[in-house]
Amino acid sequence: MEAESLEGLFKRLNDSPDDVALLREIFRVLRMTSTRYSEFVVKNGQTIINSLSGGWFGPSEELWSVIEQVFLAALDTNQIEVASKQLSLMRKQFPTSSKVDRLTGMLKEAEGNYDAAEDTYNLILARDESDSLTRKRLICLLKAQKKKRPQAIEKMNDYLKDFQADVTAWKELGDMYLDEQQYRFAGFCYEELIAAEPLNFHYTLRYAEIMFTLGEFNIARKYFAYTLELNPPNVRAMYGMALASKALNAQKGVTANDKKENDDILNFSITQIKSRYNNTPFKQTSDAVITQLES
């Protein structure tokens, strides 16, 4: 079922724009991959909702997933009336659901009514303190309000005290620290990510760059090299390795052996960069940069 990618599906949709079954399939794939494609979803949502509402056994289960999907997309595109309409449908069908409560809170957030949203979320948590999704929404609340970034970070740390294995939360916290330029803490978060997914080169690359920013050139270069092992065409890692080697050479107390090794690594990176840019239109730019590196 996963064989058809979104690209393929959209191509088919171009050819037959009225194919409702195809639309439903696209919506399903969007839901499964958590892809944000909100304009499209809102525009075509009503068609699918109509098609799912009838039928022999009444509306199918899929209907409510689609309604929720359209609701979230409408929040994204600031179409509050559309979102309210979906929300009232859901509220009628699931009057006591804490998910609907949380979605109500999100609607209030979208309207800018942060205090009311916070009250809604706190009510949900009073009923079920282990509701991690609602706690994360409280953090998002604070993040959305520009001046409250430090509080958001504090709340996220509290969340992670309870849910310390939540990888996406660590990523979010790491990025928040990066925004605040607190690189040590960001590095700690990214270490969590590497421990959770050691073969994910995005995390290792970012971690290398964080280490480089902190001046830990040895560690940085190791992780740049590791990123290259995981992802050979990764130009950022190549540049990173080159720069780290240059920085190491410029340090005090560097021995002759080390210098040779650093030079070897530097030349290796430069060769990699050259070969990568060889037949591309960017060759001139890269050559200019390389001359800087070699100097």
Add this chain to the structure above:
Amino acid sequence: RSKKKNVMHDLILDPQIRNWVLVPIVLILFLIAILRHNISLFLRSERPTPLSAIRDRQLLIRSTRLRTNGSYLPPSSASSRQAHYLSTLTELIETAPPAPDALSANPMMDPSNMIEMMKGNVTMVVPQLLMMAWISYFFSGFILVKLPFPLSLQFRGMLQRGVEALSGSLDVTYVSTLSWYFLTLFGLQGINSLVLGEGNGADETRLMQQQMNMQMGMMGGGMGGAQDMKKVWSVEKENLELMAGKWALRDVERRLVYGKKVKKNK
């Protein structure tokens, strides 16, 4: 046809048997499965997990992650985390409530467990027993079907309950109603999951697995009680202490630049 084996004459079964026993049993089992599914939806309790349980579980996950992948972190980071988890685990182990004696740890006495067990029993075991009794009462004493796959002789006693009189000369593949009941019971799992979706309330095999787990838990001394967690933490702590301090990335640049020949630098 002149086959040189014991040709047992094929029985000709009354087609009325097919109409009045075979098909009805399948239909009835299917409908009962749907009924059980709906009832289980009603009875499902909405107990949220306490935060403390979540916290403990997550600590274990994170600690395991460190053990498995710690070699990809810089050694100082890995060892400081290791120290942190060890001290947390030690603290948890020491402050866990003291071991209750064997009797009070009996999960049968635990009120919340009792309700779960009762629910499980009502929805599963009782209907099963009723069905078996009903079938044995009404539908015993005759051959129901000839199974299309070959069976060995050991099955005869089990599958031909109630028709032993003839079984001396009868192929094992002719079976009684009770065995047909069991066959359809398990066979309908597939149809059940199509119609009712995965994790449906009428899934026999899952329930039997659950029962096995419950029994093992009982033998292990308390289901999910504090005693259990203490053991889990102790195991994790021991494993954590044994964590190797090797850095997988120690020679990564050399690997890249110099190829597979890694200079054995101390």
